[in-house]
Each structure stands twice: as structure tokens, then as C-alpha cells.
Amino acid sequence: MQSQRGAALIAAPRVHLTASEWRQLRTAAPFVLPWVIGFFAFTLYPIIYSLYLSFQSYSGFGDAVPVGFANYKHMFTDPLFFKSLYNTAYYTLLAVPIGLVVAIVLAMLMNQNVREVAIYRAAFYLPSILPLFALTFIFIVLLNPGFGLVNFFLGLFHVPTINWLGDPSWTKVSVVILAQLGAGGPALIFLASLRAVPTELYESARLEGAGPLRRFWHITVPLITPVILYDLLYGTILGLQIFTPAYILVGGTSGGAAYTAGPDNSLLFYVFYLYKNAFQYSDMGYASAMAWVLFLISIVLALLIMRWSQYWVHYEGA
């Protein structure tokens, strides 16, 4: 009923509300208003303001000085801008596919038909609700090249010592691994979609003699492609905005290193560099310009993924 009315609202802009509907709207409006005001004041206004700032030289205080496209031009001559772009692309390309696989595997584990499944679900989901700050601190200890459990475990298989957070070629991989501890969230969504797959399909496939792998590839995967698309889009957009783990890992002081964003600036992600420009170098104009460039990159990537999805996403009933 509600959704039909919603569809009608979209289809026909001119709506005639009955007197009781008007009354309902009047009652509902004050409840919605805080969100609407919040959206305009805290989302829309900053977005537009940052576009304005991207054409200014502005420290955050005093008067902004118009500089035309100087902030945008500066990006082309700023080696750290390209470094941060490279780091972010590297991270996203690695983290999104790995995150997808981990989330699906977790969801399948959570979907097992055993009595204690509730315990497994809670256990797999638990790391996702821990604060990232605490997780990162634990991670620093786990990844210690000398005493860390990770290297200890790898050492059992004669893997040479890896300097996870001190070697520029491993730092981003460390952050990708850290990100997998948050896979519980997407896994829950995959779990819901797995449970929505009609069991008749599996039964008939089994009767036809299809093994577990074949059933997975030909029934499960096609039917959860809409959720895969969602995860891909969402993961990519979040991946481009990666900030917190890097900031916690290397933003503080370190007695043994002079770096400001990981060894060889290898954890200088795009948003981290944006943050530094805004709040450490008092260059709000350049930071705003960077934000807009990231916004454009995100839109282009999202559109590309949407277009690509036409070839592999299967909508039931479509």
C-alpha cells in the first residue's frame, strides 16, 4: 500500500492529498524536519561551500582570496598528490575484490545448517562492531615483525620475516588485511541474499547430479549478483575514502621513523593527504579542490561499474 503510493508520487508530480492525508503530513513533518534541516545544513551546504573554497586560497580563518583554478592546477605539479592517488588506487584495487570474497565466504559459513550456527554468526560478526581504533592498535602488535603472531604463524611455514608496517611494499597489504576484520557487515547482507535463494533450485540441481561447486557457480552466484554489485559499488566508494587505519597506524609519534605517512609515504592515502592539507598545512582551498576531484573520480567509477554490471548482474523476475 505504502510503496504503491510512493510509486505514484514519483510517476505523477501533481498529487491531490485528502484532508486526512494533509493532517498526517502535518503531524509527520516535524519529525522529518530535523533530518531535512540536518541534510541542508550539514551535507548540502558544506558540499556547495567546498566547491566555492576550491577556487580560493583559504586557511580556514580570515578572508578567502580567489585564486581561480590555481588549486586544481597545483595538483598536476604536486608529487604527493599523485603518490596519494596511486596509494589509494592500489589499496582499492586490492581491498575491494578481496573484501568481496571474504564477505561471501563468511556469509556461507554463517549459513551452515548446524545447531550452533548462531554462535558462529556472532563470532564472525564481532570484529565488525569493535571500534576501528582499538582494532588498529591490536593489529600493530599482531603485525610486529619480531614478536607478532602473524609472523610467528608464517614462520611455521618458513616464510621469511615480513616487516609489515615498516616496509613500503607491505604497508598497504597490512591495511587490506585489517579491513577484512570489518567484513562482518557486508557478510550479513550476503547472508540475507543467500537465504533468499529458493531451495527448490538446489534440490532440482542436486537431482540433476550437480555437485556443490557447480551449484555454487550456477545457482548461488547468479542469484546474489545484485548484492555483489552493491558491495562492489559501496566497497569502491569507501575504499577511495580510506583514512582511519592509516592515520592511526602512522599519524602518531614513532621513535624509530621519520615518516609522516608510513615508510616512503606508502600510507599517504588520498583522504589522508587531503586531511593534512586542510588541518596541518592550513590549506582549505587545496583540500576542497582535492575533495571535488575525488568526488568526480568516484562518480566516474560508479558509473563504469553500473554500466559493466549490465553484463553480469541477474535480477530475478527482470
Next chain:
Amino acid sequence: MTLLPRSSIKALMLGILVITACSTGTSNQAGPPLAGCKSGTSLVTFWTSHTPPDSDSLKRIVDAYNSQSSVGCVKMVQVPGSETDIAKLTTAVRSGTGPDVYMLDRFTVAERAAAGVLEDLSQFGASSLSSNYLDFAWAEANFKSKPYALPFDTDTRALYYRKDLLQAAGVDISALDPAKGPPTIDTIRTMANKVNKKDSSGKYTQIGFVPWFEQGWHYTWGFVYGGSFFDKSACKVTPTDPKIVQAFTDMFTNWSKALGVSQVQTFLSTYAPPNLPAQQNAFLLGKVAFMVSGDWVLGNIATYTPNLQYGVTYIPVPNQGDQPATWAGGWSMVIPKGAKQSKAGFDFMKYIAGEPGQRQYTKDSQHTPTIKALDQDASLFAGGHAFFQKQLSAAHSRPPLPVGAFYWDQLSTAQDAAVRNTTAPATALAAAASATNAKLQQYCPLP
């Protein structure tokens, strides 16, 4: 789904209104704003990014001020931030919720003043206090000939050495007696190499000296080699000064190569990972035999490893007979723009950055005061502290530039490249120079 009856919605809203009204009404009561303060004082919010043990000392000073002041009542709040990261402050100030007093790294005062974050303190008569402070500290607290901060502590750097580790390795440590003047870098290298130890897998478990550990910064070795980081008349930073390039080559690139670039990095990642608490410092734990660090380590040693057998001498110099060198840093107290209790805030600043506050802080934390009168009070500098204090008169300080934080990051990036042997020091420093000078230009000429 049915909506609530309108009468209950009205009752709910009325209830919320009443609760809100009551909760705002209570703040107008008479009496002290906080326990431990006098009645009629104004509530002053003071933010610091310091952590224990230093923040414990700050709290003691705040409590002492509150108990005797009839002007201000200070509430100290620990906030996230660092020497160069003041994101919390800038966003709060912009939204009108900033503190009344903030503790800011002194070498960034010019930078933050240029950005417009700080109040000019001449309106409170700060200029008349200038003669109380050491000259270099007062200079750092000024921008365009106006005071924007009151200097708080300072510090100098020296070479700490572990007597037990060196003697166990058969090293004669008599050359490290400060009475003999600064040791040469070659002397230290020879001693340090005897302490290096590896385990069966070839990993270092002990290294004599890692020059860039702790306070062995770009500035430290640059000053030791006699380099100059800034040319005021040309309004340009000069990290490509051949002496600085030489310092980078000797102390970072070559030293790292000699120890093994990746082995020494693994050692540091193991024993000096990011965000390590002060009590787990590799020198305190006996993993390194030498360390360049500041006077505050004396306080940490006294607290965490009181039986440590260590000594302190000058930072080593390139050639026999060279003058010793060090640099002094430190913090300051500022009033951010838009502070609501700036007058009471300044009253507190005069206390904490004045004699009573600095005396307490020096005793507690073994930092060095910037008040001239205290600097001459020998009773404040017990044991090893006197050595640090004595170096102050000849100490360098970082150029207080409006792009100081940016320059620091650029130098750090160059240092990292030199340590890793990925870029030649001259090239890395040239990149730092061009990036920083491009940003500095808009402020030239500097007064």
C-alpha cells in the same frame, strides 16, 4: 501502522521542552564553576594534546592555580593532536566551541598566527612580559613583531649511553665523559658496532646506535654538521646546504647501508613501532646502547627504570675539536580566536607559563624552563638535567616559519628516503626545498 494520538504527541513535546528548560536553568547557580575553585571565578577551558606523565604535571599546575586564583577556574581537557596536527582545535574554533587556552608547539606559533587561528596577545599586555623569557623562546612566540603565545617549556638534545651494555661489550667509556668535550662520530661508531647483536636468523636483537632513532632528526644532524635551514634575507628555506646534505649522507644513508637497510628497519619496527608508550623505549629496554634524545627522558628513566646505568654526553660531532651542537624546542600557551574567557585565560597563562607553573613542570617532567629567573636556579636542575640546561645558551632552534609544519614533513620525507637509500640525499632535499619554497613565497618578505 497507526500514528500516536495527537494529544500524546503534544504531551511528549511539552515534556521534552520542560526537561530542556530545567537542564539549562541549573547552570546559573552561584558558587565555584568547578570543585577546587573559588566562588565568582570564570570557567576557563584549557586543551592539551600531552599525555602522561607530562599531562599529570599539567594537571597539578592547573589544580594549584585553581586553588588560589580569584579570576579563573581552569578545566583541563586532553584532546587529540600532535606537534603539527591541530585539526581538533581548528574545527572547534571555527564552530565557536574552541577552548580559551591551548597548548601549542612553539615552533608552529608563526604558522598558526599567519593562518589566523590565534589571538594577538598584545591586547592583554603580553609584550611587557618579554624580558622574563629567554630570547629565542620569546622570538618563537612572536609573529610580525606581535606576541601570539607565552613560551612554556623548552628542551635540549644530547647523547644518552648505556654504561652496562657498552662495558659488557668491552668498550672503554672514558671518552664519553662530557668533561672531554663532544666525542666524534667515528668514536661513537666504533663503540656502537661492538654492541650490535644478531640472532640465529640474522635479525638484529641489539644495535649500538641508530642515529635517527628518537630525536636524531634532520634538524639535529643538520645543526651538528653546521648546516643552515633557512635564509632569512632571501626568504627561502635552504635544506640543500652542502653541510645538511653531508649530514644526511653520513648519518642516514651511509649509516643505514652499513647496518643493512632492511635489517635496521625491521629492528626498529620490532622495538620501536608506532605509538609506543614511553616506558617501552628501546633504550630503556636495553635494545640500543646510544640514543639522541631530550631532557624529558631523564624523567621517564626516573619513573620507569630508576636503576638504569646510563650517562649523558654531547651529541657526537664530525671532527675532533668541533663545537658541540644541539637544538631546543618546546611548547607554548596560546589563546585561540573566539575564546570566550580570553581575559581569565590569559591570567591562567601568566601562571602556567610564568614562574610557578614552569617551576612545577621542570621539577615533574625534567623539561627546561624558558623563564630566565628559573634558568639560573641551580636547585631545579638535579643530576643529569644540569648538563642539558647548560647547553641551552648555545642551542639552535628551528626557524619559526609560517610553513613550519609543512617544512618539517618535507624534511622528514627526505630523511626517510635517505635512510631507506631510495633517493640520494641531495635530490631528496632539493625536492623538499622546492615544495616548501613554493608554499613560503606568499608570506615573503618575512619581518
